[in-house]
Amino acid sequence: MDFVDPPPDLEPVYDVMGQTPERILPILFFAWCVALVMQDSSGKTRVLGFVVVGLVIVLEVVDLGMNVAGADSPGILKVFYLLLFAWLLLESRKPASSSPERLPTADPSSRPQPIAP
DSSP states (O other): OOSSSOOGGGHHHIIIIIIHHHHHHHHHHHHHHHHHHHHTOOTHHHHHHHHHHHHHHHHHHHHHHHHHHTOOOOGGGGGGHHHHHHHHHHHHTSOOOOOTTOOOOOOGGGSOOOOOO
């Protein structure tokens, strides 16, 4: 039994169920990070978020370009993806902003009264 290459009958399964989600899910995660930095971030962490998310997007484009050209990107560049998680940790430490869209609290006197028998 060969442990290096998958058997030929499993190659389509590996390509469809392995490679496709493995390529699409990080792109969706990066898109979520872009939305987060654009919509919810503020202050110094917003600036850091723009830098880190921009760097990760540039790395993704370089990786895609190298794959199209038939070359492999250096694996050490993947270390820069950790900066994204460091930014997310800094973003999560900020206190929640009080938004005016909050629902009003219920007034106890406005509760319906039970019907007396």
